[in-house]
């Protein structure tokens with residue numbers, strides 16, 4: 001069965017193989033690549049490098065969402081991301097995704113060439129972003145977060161974390177579809193208002209999301225749950241990321257969001273070759 005995701009003129013069959021989203025943070029403070037790509041030429045080079053490494057999407061963000069991070073103004077976020085999107089637009093062959101919760105930023109990013117919106121608040125922080133996606137006919141990634149980045153790691157509480165996350169995402173997906181968004185991708189938001197146990201449980205129970213009828217994206221790359229399990233700093237989490245990416249793929253996840261594109265592309269190709277046949281992609285967008 002095919003499952004077509006259309007971003008501008010590009011389309012992917014998400015059921016055919018695992019797709020990779022390369023992370024490009026144009027921020028001074030992102031938890032693993034903060035400060036490295038503030039210069040737009042450097043950021044553009046990194047985007048090309050990720051595309052050559054096998055990225056299917058480049059996700060450009062101008063606001064860190066790491067625990068405890070402070071919000072950024074629309075003006076500052078635009079000042080960071082727009083020069084990078086403008087350089088990438090027309091030069092990359094893969095779609096540009098804008099990682100933002102703000103409708104003003106998403107609108108300017110779409111005007112500059114972005115064809116996918118990645119909203120870590122699933123349209124909760126700025127509801128206008130959802131109708132913008134509908135009007136612009138742009139697919140939208142809806143991610144679960146408990147609280148806000150400033151406070152989300154202060155004692156997150158759930159009854160049944162996976163069921164609650166799945167119910168929230170289903171409700172947000174229906175809301176987005178009601179506002180004209182034709183293609184919705186859901187994301188459990190690993191590390192966003194979750195304890196170590198919550199993150200592990202969500203990954204172990206990913207089949208609940210991957211059989212829910214929506215395509216699923218997961219971001220595990222270099223995150224702190226890997227550091228907790230292996231007792232390793234952020235710069236030394238490649239193998240832990242590879243194992244977590246493999247767990248996602250074997251649970252039927254369609255897109256993995258990663259920093260180490262070249263390496264995780266190899267992991268994804270291996271996992272796709274070895275994936276159990278019962279992990280099927282019976283989905284509607």
Ligand code: HH2
Pocket residue numbers: 023025027029030031032033061063064065066099118119120141143187189190217218219220257
């Ligand atoms: N994780 C981060 C940022 N955006 N978007 C989605 N859809 N899913 C995620 O898991 C996700 C995301 C956090 O990672 P990173 O961008 O590397 O860090 P920071 O927020 O510090 O910029």
